[in-house]
Structure formats: structure tokens, C-alpha cells
Amino acid sequence: MAVMEASLPRRLVSTPVAGPLAALLLACLFFGLNTGQFFTGPNFSLIIQQVMVVGTLAIGQTLIILTAGIDLACGAVMAFGGIVMTKLAVDSGLPPLLAVAAGLAVCAGFGLVNGLLVTRISLPPFIVTLGMLNVAFALTHIYSAEQTVTDLPALLTFLGQTFQVGQTNVTYGSLLTILLFLLFAYLLGSTAWGRHVYALGNNPEVARLSGIRTSRLLVGVYTLAGLVYGVAALLLVSRTGVGDPQAGQTDNLDSITAVVLGGTSLFGGRGLVLGTLVGALIVGVFRNGLQLMGVASIYQTLITGVLVILAVAVDQLSRRRTR
Secondary structure (H helix, E strand, C coil), X not given: CHHHHHHHHHHHHHCCCHHHHHHXXXXXXXXXXXXXXXXXXXXXXXXXXXXHHHHHHHHHHHHHHHCCCCCCCHHHHHHHHHHHHHHHHHXXXXXXXXXXXXXXXXXXXXXXXXXXXXXXXXXXXXXHHHHHHHHHHHHHHHHHCCCCECCCCHHHHHHHCEEEECCEEEEHHHHHXXXXXXXXXXXXXXXXXXXXXXXXXXXXXXXXHCCCCHHHHHHHHHHHHHHHHXXXXXHHHHHHCCECCCCCCCHHHHHHHHHHHCCCCCCCCCCCHHHHHHXXXXXXXXXXXXXXXXXXXXXXXXXXXXXXXXXXXXXXXXXXXXX
């Protein structure tokens, strides 16, 4: 019993989330000591609202990176899904629920096409999603005619509404994002499907020889990631109250940043989706804290870039040690 208790802290420290979580706590401590507004309920609620869209995108990005892939198109796909939802609901008069379903289906369709191109034609994920980034971006601007969609029905903005926890207003979208992280943490950590995803990322050939249908699994991962991007589109629409064709242009990079800062390896097969949540919060805390300190936004971008490079460097060093 004593041996087990002694080994528990060691196991916690050795998890991929330990480093990012320590960085998050240190960042919170630093900004809390330097700004009077940081440790308040409304400010924490604001941070979660600011990261919920990118955090949800990063869930899908995590799935793909765990398979040793990458998705450069997620932000553009999300923007197109948002335009589809809002245009169908406002301009075409489609019932809001069906409009949302159509937007989710379109985003999942992009993921399906990505997965088929990667598996059936053996194209690199980087090239496939780079091309799909341009396709989704162009379709968004063509379909929207460069116009922002306004006067949305209540169902499309419901997730932007709030409920009270003590004296703090929390959006339903923030709650949905947290529930999604918990759901995918369970799927990846406690199901055969999750174990297969990790196996595929570690060594696709060994996974195939062990009986895993790797091609079908990979297509499923890309399709599921696309569906998650559709949920992010709904969260974005509910938060902004409009369908914006200019949305999501840098969110692909922000989602990759969250995944990397959360300790997931860009080489696949290692990482936790809860680490991605921590990574998204790190970005949100730094941007919020620096803004409270009056630091210009360009320096926020600079610091985020440095953090990403450090995270990848740590991942590379840890891989060398385990070889």
C-alpha cells in the first residue's frame, strides 16, 4: 500500500498533462499577483468564453494529431459551417434545428473527404488539409457573397446565453465545451476505439497487423473531427450573434497551439485531450493576463509563439530520451 501511495505522485508527474498544468498554475499565480482583477469569477468566466471555440476546434485537432496527422483547414471549415447554418436559417427559411444539422453535416463531410484522400490516395495530411483550407475559405466567401448574416433565430444563439453560478454569469456554450472535453477524454482513455487511435498514431503498420482496420479508423477520426468543428461553428455563431465569413482565419493555428501546449506529441500516439484543454487555457490566461496588464496584443502573439516552440522542443527532447 505504501509503495502504491509513493508511486502515485510519480505517475502524476510523468503524465503528459503535468508540465502544462504546472505552467497554467504558474501563469495564473503570476497574473493574479500582478493584476487585481485576474482572480475574479467574471474574469475566469470570460477566459473560458474566449477559449471555448478554439478549445472545441482543438478537440478535433487532437484526434487527428494523435494519428500523426494535422489539420490546417479546421478554422476555415468551421467558418463555412457557421455560414451554412446561418444562411439556411435566415435566408432560406429552414427551421433552425435543420439548419444546425446541415451545418454539422457539411463540416463532417469535409472531414470525410479529408480522411478518404489521406487513406485511399495516400496523400499527406498536411497537403490535403492545406488544399481543403483554400476550398473551405473560397466556398465560405462565395456562398455568403461576402455578407455577414444577422438577425439569427434564438436557437442559433442559445449557447451564448448565460446562467448564474454564485455571482458569476457562465454561458451554456462554456458548459458544452467542458462536457465535450470530458466525453472525448472518456472515449480516448476508456474505450477500445481510443486505444486503437493511440495504436494507429504510434505505429500504423503494427496496428494494421494486429487486426485494426486502420484505413476505416482514420476516415472515422477525420469525419468525427469535422463534426466537432461543426459544434465549434455553432459555438462561434452563438457567441458573436452573426454568421461571419471572415471568422476562423487564424483559429487553425490557435488550435494546433492548444494541442501542442497541452503535451500532445506532433509525432502521434501520445497525449491527452484534457491536456489540450489545459493548453487552450494557457493561451487564454496569457492573453487575458497580458491584456489586464496593458501589454500590446502583438507581444501576446510573440509570447504565444515562444511557448509553442518551447513545447515542441520539450516533446522532441523527451522522445530522444525514450529511444
